[in-house]
Amino acid sequence: MSTPPEQGEFYQRDRRWHPPALSQDYKTSVTRAPQYPLISLENTASEITGPAFGHNDIAATDNDLLTNFAQPGESPIGERIIVHGRVLDENARPVPNTLVEIWQANASGRYRHKKDTYLGALDANFGGCGRTLTDENGCYHFRTVKPGAYPWRNRVNDWRPAHIHVSVFGTGFAQRLITQLYFEGDPLVARCPIVNTIPDPEAVEMLIARLDMNATIPLDTIAYRFDIVLRGRRSTLFENRLEGN
Amino acid sequence: MRQRFDYLKETPSQTAGPYVHIGLAPGAAGFRIYDQELGWDIASPNAEGERIRVEGMVIDGTGLPVKDVLLEVWQANANGVYAHPEDGGAVEDGFRGWGRVISDFETGEWGFGTVKPGPVKGRGGQMMAPHINLWIVARGINVGLNTRVYFEDEAEANATDPVLNVIEWERRRATLIARRSERDGLAIYRFDIRLQGDDETVFFDI
Numbered sequence: 001m002s003t004p005p006e007q008g009e010f011y012q013r014d015r016r017w018h019p020p021a022l023s024q025d026y027k028t029s030v031t032r033a034p035q036y037p038l039i040s041l042e043n044t045a046s047e048i049t050g051p052a053f054g055h056n057d058i059a060a061t062d063n064d065l066l067t068n069f070a071q072p073g074e075s076p077i078g079e080r081i082i083v084h085g086r087v088l089d090e091n092a093r094p095v096p097n098t099l100v101e102i103w104q105a106n107a108s109g110r111y112r113h114k115k116d117t118y119l120g121a122l123d124a125n126f127g128g129c130g131r132t133l134t135d136e137n138g139c140y141h142f143r144t145v146k147p148g149a150y151p152w153r154n155r156v157n158d159w160r161p162a163h164i165h166v167s168v169f170g171t172g173f174a175q176r177l178i179t180q181l182y183f184e185g186d187p188l189v190a191r192c193p194i195v196n197t198i199p200d201p202e203a204v205e206m207l208i209a210r211l212d213m214n215a216t217i218p219l220d221t222i223a224y225r226f227d228i229v230l231r232g233r234r235s236t237l238f239e240n241r242l243e244g245n
Numbered sequence: 246m247r248q249r250f251d252y253l254k255e256t257p258s259q260t261a262g263p264y265v266h267i268g269l270a271p272g273a274a275g276f277r278i279y280d281q282e283l284g285w286d287i288a289s290p291n292a293e294g295e296r297i298r299v300e301g302m303v304i305d306g307t308g309l310p311v312k313d314v315l316l317e318v319w320q321a322n323a324n325g326v327y328a329h330p331e332d333g334g335a336v337e338d339g340f341r342g343w344g345r346v347i348s349d350f351e352t353g354e355w356g357f358g359t360v361k362p363g364p365v366k367g368r369g370g371q372m373m374a375p376h377i378n379l380w381i382v383a384r385g386i387n388v389g390l391n392t393r394v395y396f397e398d399e400a401e402a403n404a405t406d407p408v409l410n411v412i413e414w415e416r417r418r419a420t421l422i423a424r425r426s427e428r429d430g431l432a433i434y435r436f437d438i439r440l441q442g443d444d445e446t447v448f449f450d451i
Contacts, residue, residue, distance in 0.1 A: 007331065013450065018258045019387035026260075028385030031306035032440050038450035039412055044367045046378050046393075047451045049329035050319060051343030059280055069278055090253045099283075103268025113264045114275040115313075115350070127278045129268045165261065165268055173319045174451045176380050176389060180259040194260060197387050203257040229253045 008234030009043040010174045011090055019197035026193045027154050043174065050173040053099040053133060062131045065104075065144035069127030076126035078107025078145030082223040083181070084215055086138040087168060090232030094138025100228075101131040101167040102142060102181075109150030109160075118150055143221065149188055161188035161195065170230040181226050182208050258389065261382035265315050270347050284345025287318055287359040292340040294323025294363070297432045299394060299423060300356030303348065303381060306441030310353025314383040318344040318357060320376075325363035361396070361432070367407050374402035374409070381438065391449045394436050397425045412447055420446045 021033035041047065061068060066075055083102075087095040105111045105128065108120030112128050126145065134140045147162050164181045182189050189195055189208065198204050206229070215223035266274040272282055288294075303311040320342050321327045326334035328342040336342070340360075348355040359377075367373040377394040395403050403409055409418045423434035438446045 013255065015388075015450065017254060021387055023387065026385070026387070029260075029387060030385075032311065032383065032385035033306075033387075034390070034445055034448050035306075035441055036417075036445055036447075038448050040450045041408060041411065042368060043451070044373065044408075045321075045327055045332055045365055046319070046373070046376070049327040049332050051341060052329065053283070057281070057283060062279060069276075088253060090255060092251065092253055101268050103264065111264045111267060112274065112276055113267050116264065127267075127271070127276060129271055129278060131268075131279075165259075165265070167261075167268060173378055173380070176317070177256060177258060178261045178265075178382055178389060179256055180262075197259075198257050203254070206254065206256050207259070229256045231255050232252065 009048070010172060010231045010233050013231060017200060017203050019199070023193070023197040025154075026197050029197070047174040048172045050169060050171055050175065052097070053169070054097075055133065058099075058131050058133070063140075063142045065126070065128065065130045065142060068130065070125035074125045076106065076123045076145050078123070078126075078148075080143070080221040081146050082141060082143055082215060082217070082221050083164065083209065083226055084139070084141035084212070084223065085209075085226040085228060087134050087140065087170075087228045087230065088138055089170070089230050093232075094134070094136075095170055095230055096134055096136045096138055098134050098138075098171070099131060099169045100134060100140045101129070102144075102164050103129040104144065104147040104164040105150055107145050107148050109148030120148065120150060146183065154193055158193060159188055159191075161186045161192050166226075166228065168228055168230060175230040177228075177230060179228075180207060183224065184208055184210050258387060260384060260387050261315065261389075263313050263384040265313070265382060266347060269315060269345060273347050273350075284317070284343065286339070286341060287320070287344035287357060288322070288342070289339030291337065292322065292360050293337055294360035295432060296358065297361045297434060298356055298358050299377065299434045299436055300354065301423075301436040301438060302353045302355070303383070303438045303440065308442075310348070311383055311440070312348055312350050312353045314348045314353075314355070314381060316346050316355060317380040318346070318359070319378040319380070320359065320362045321365050323360050323363050325365045325375075327365070364402060371407050372402070372405075374399050374406035376406075376408075379438075390440075391451045392438065392446055393421055393449070394434070395422050396434060397422050417445075417447050420444060
């Protein structure tokens with residue numbers, strides 16, 4: 001069955017599925033959350049279009065965090081993992097050729113950032129960022145080390161679960177999304193005030209990457225699967241006067 | 246039988262956190278890793294139109310600048326065309342229309358050079374006043390905030406802009422208008438963003 005191209009508006013974002021702007025237990029949000037309601041806009045070209053990236057923008061090796069900052073012949077310390085998955089929209093259609101960017105701490109939970117002063121040691125062979133384009137089926141993959149948990153000044157004994165930050169574009173600016181990937185079985189996930197900004201446990205489940213033994217490379221690298229869903233678009237069953245005439 | 250839908254739910258958002266620069270602007274985090282960072286070329290030197298600079302601060306609910314913010318820019322070219330296949334027209338070589346800027350760690354000031362966008366066709370064929378779309382992420386912001394920069398010297402177009410006019414609270418429209426000045430012959434538009442409190446900037450659910 002062939003499906004018509006989707007050119008309509010994006011489905012409305014479900015703001016009760018996403019975290020609210022204000023969540024008391026994530027303290028920084030208290031002074032950075034707007035108090036007035038968002039003004040809802042019907043889509044125009046400003047929201048439906050968005051930047052496109054190509055293979056000239058990035059290097060083919062940018063998705064390999066085991067080598068993209070390491071000295072030749074050396075390797076970062078930590079659990080070698082593959083993170084892979086698909087980028088789909090809410091209609092379960094793949095989102096091809098879209099930019100996926102990640103960043104993370106090293107195996108000690110230390111970030112390569114001049115503002116990070118945690119005692120955990122830096123790794124001379126680990127930068128902690130990567131980027132790639134999805135293929136024609138919406139698939140992406142990275143190779144990296146599993147990040148460590150780290151403490152942060154929220155309550156005095158708060159620790160972030162191991163996580164990788166993920167940024168995705170999609171085809172329209174309205175799909176722009178930044179989120180965090182967590183790891184299956186991590187006992188810190190349920191205790192984290194940032195995770196718990198998300199009200200629905202089913203929504204939290206979407207952020208937990210699953211151990212994927214079938215994608216693991218024996219004697220080499222273990223694998224996690226993380227699919228990402230961006231907003232879907234209406235197929236224009238009836239004229240919706242988007243462009244008008 | 247209960248009818249079932251097979252839609253997926255959107256992946257929920259999480260804050261970009263304090264170290265967003267590592268992934269999206271590693272040079273600012275303090276290390277060099279990529280041959281080219283993305284987002285420093287909104288409008289290359291051969292893009293048509295008036296060269297402008299937009300600058301400002303993001304200010305929190307206590308009145309202090311947010312020093313770990315990252316903004317992304319999406320705009321049409323001087324002819325009002327987006328660099329995207331669905332927008333029909335062609336844009337000149339080197340016009341990307343997208344960019345990424347971060348605030349200074351010490352002062353919270355951010356700014357970017359670009360060209361002033363042209364008016365864009367809105368819904369029902371009605372023209373929208375020239376504007377730049379912004380997306381703002383930072384520690385403490387759970388879902389990226391969308392807003393628009395309009396221009397003080399486009400008062401006539403702003404008065405009929407369909408998006409500005411959707412804001413029922415007329416006084417709040419002014420929070421989206423950047424103030425124009427000149428510095429060394431370059432047009433500067435000042436656009437401070439207030440996340441919370443008096444004169445809170447209008448944010449959109451797009």
